[in-house]
Amino acid sequence: MYSQGLIGADGATQEDEAFLDRFQARIDAEEKIEPNDEMPAGYRRTLIRMIGQHAHSEIVGMLPEGNWITRAPTLKRKAALLAKVQDEGGHGLYLYCAAETLGASRDQMTEELLTGKAKYSSIFNYPTLTWADIGAIGWLVDGAAIMNQIPLCRSSFGPYARAMIRVCKEESFHQRQGYEIMLALANGSDAQKAMAQDALNRWWWPSLMMFGPHDADSTHGDQSMKWKIKRFTNDELRQKFVDATVPQAEFLGLTVPDPDLKWNEERGSYDIGPIDWDEFWRVVGGGGIMNTERIAARTKAWEDGAWVREAALAHARKRAERQQASRQAAE
Numbered sequence: 001m002y003s004q005g006l007i008g009a010d011g012a013t014q015e016d017e018a019f020l021d022r023f024q025a026r027i028d029a030e031e032k033i034e035p036n037d038e039m040p041a042g043y044r045r046t047l048i049r050m051i052g053q054h055a056h057s058e059i060v061g062m063l064p065e066g067n068w069i070t071r072a073p074t075l076k077r078k079a080a081l082l083a084k085v086q087d088e089g090g091h092g093l094y095l096y097c098a099a100e101t102l103g104a105s106r107d108q109m110t111e112e113l114l115t116g117k118a119k120y121s122s123i124f125n126y127p128t129l130t131w132a133d134i135g136a137i138g139w140l141v142d143g144a145a146i147m148n149q150i151p152l153c154r155s156s157f158g159p160y161a162r163a164m165i166r167v168c169k170e171e172s173f174h175q176r177q178g179y180e181i182m183l184a185l186a187n188g189s190d191a192q193k194a195m196a197q198d199a200l201n202r203w204w205w206p207s208l209m210m211f212g213p214h215d216a217d218s219t220h221g222d223q224s225m226k227w228k229i230k231r232f233t234n235d236e237l238r239q240k241f242v243d244a245t246v247p248q249a250e251f252l253g254l255t256v257p258d259p260d261l262k263w264n265e266e267r268g269s270y271d272i273g274p275i276d277w278d279e280f281w282r283v284v285g286g287g288g289i290m291n292t293e294r295i296a297a298r299t300k301a302w303e304d305g306a307w308v309r310e311a312a313l314a315h316a317r318k319r320a321e322r323q324q325a326s327r328q329a330a331e
């Protein structure tokens with residue numbers, strides 16, 4: 001494991017040891033860091049990368065479930081799914097705003113997403129083939145997101161931590177609606193139960209990959225823990241997720257697709273089989289089933305929305321001109 005290397009050595013800042021020690025003392029004292037506070041360039045960079053990736057994930061994450069809004073089996077299911085997908089859009093917007101407080105512009109972040117420079121969560125590069133996938137996403141993907149994001153409510157950067165509080169409340173509703181879909185299918189006909197099992201088979205391992213590489217291979221983990229941006233490591237959160245989720249699968253009467261899954265009495269948690277990291281890195285690198293389609297959809301949305309952005313800017317310009325003219329007339 002290695003840290004970011006450039007910490008304290010960014011040419012644009014005067015980051016001597018005394019400055020870095022002062023900053024670390026604030027972190028250690030559990031003070032929140034706010035946008036106008038002094039901060040090491042590496043801290044700022046880490047947050048822009050992580051919050052930007054998180055925002056992109058929420059926005060791209062609308063696509064797999066959006067695919068099922070018109071095909072939800074009942075009006076009640078459609079209303080809940082519509083609300084959920086809208087919530088994810090809202091999370092993306094909060095997060096872009098939080099990253100903007102650090103000096104990143106929305107245009108710049110979007111360009112990085114669309115050109116493949118910025119990552120988004122690997123999980124959203126898998127297709128949603130059946131209605132049960134919507135249950136599995138709510139249960140597993142939102143479940144994993146909550147496990148990861150509850151500790152982020154205590155992240156050292158104020159705007160990120162505060163945004164996470166509302167986001168987690170909404171994710172918790174999403175997780176329950178997903179689990180309830182799975183419950184209905186698991187208690188339904190044999191074909192419905194088989195559909196639920198198939199969805200669990202396809203989403204289980206990608207959900208475990210959401211937590212990122214093993215700690216030994218995590219580039220940013222150590223430094224982000226030291227700065228209290230992250231409160232738990234990737235492996236710690238993955239383990240908490242497995243321990244919370246396996247009993248939920250048992251309650252559904254479904255089988256977790258891991259022949260090595262075993263309760264470890266000594267550790268008081270589950271042992272799992274090996275994760276296919278080659279698949280993870282292939283998907284992160286653009287080689288997943290849906291990567292091309294996801295970026296094409298976001299590119300089209302960005303291009304289709306150009307006239308709205310232009311109109312909003314023109315309106316703001318005219319308003320400012322009118323206000324200036326009336327101020328001058330009053331003088």
Ligand code: FAQ
Nearest residue numbers: 054057058061088120121122145210211212218219220221
């Ligand atoms: N996918 O050094 P680490 C959601 C990259 S929101 C793609 O361990 P870090 C809501 C990582 O960026 C889901 N790339 O990185 C929802 C780094 O590459 P870089 C998103 C990944 O930052 C639900 C490299 O690997 N949540 O689901 C992934 O310390 C349903 C080395 O990794 C967040 O973003 C991955 N899974 O830890 C929406 C939460 N994992 O940047 C719709 C905030 C790692 O050097 C429907 N983020 N990488 O090029 C985090 O907690 C952290 O950023 C981690 C990664 C834990 C994701």
